[in-house]
Amino acid sequence: MTTARFYHAGCPVCVSAEEALLQYLSPEVKIDVIHLGEQPDRVTEAELAGVKSVPALVIDGNVLHINFGASIDALK
Secondary structure (H helix, E strand, C coil): CCEEEEEECCCHHHHHHHHHHHHHCCCCCEEEEEECCCCHHHHHHHHHHCCCEEEEEEECCEEEEEEEEEEHHHHC
């Protein structure tokens, strides 16, 4: 099973992207939603995955930066 990780900061841009995008993923895709504002211990994980800004969706090592809510540096 493929796992998608959606990183966000809870801002309006991030919430809108989550609502608009995640509904289109296949039901076979496991989705892990990570709110970096509430889970700051996962910022390093996001950086190692290649996330430069949020919201971002990571699937199979591919990072999809969606719009621009906040720089990953702003979440440290």
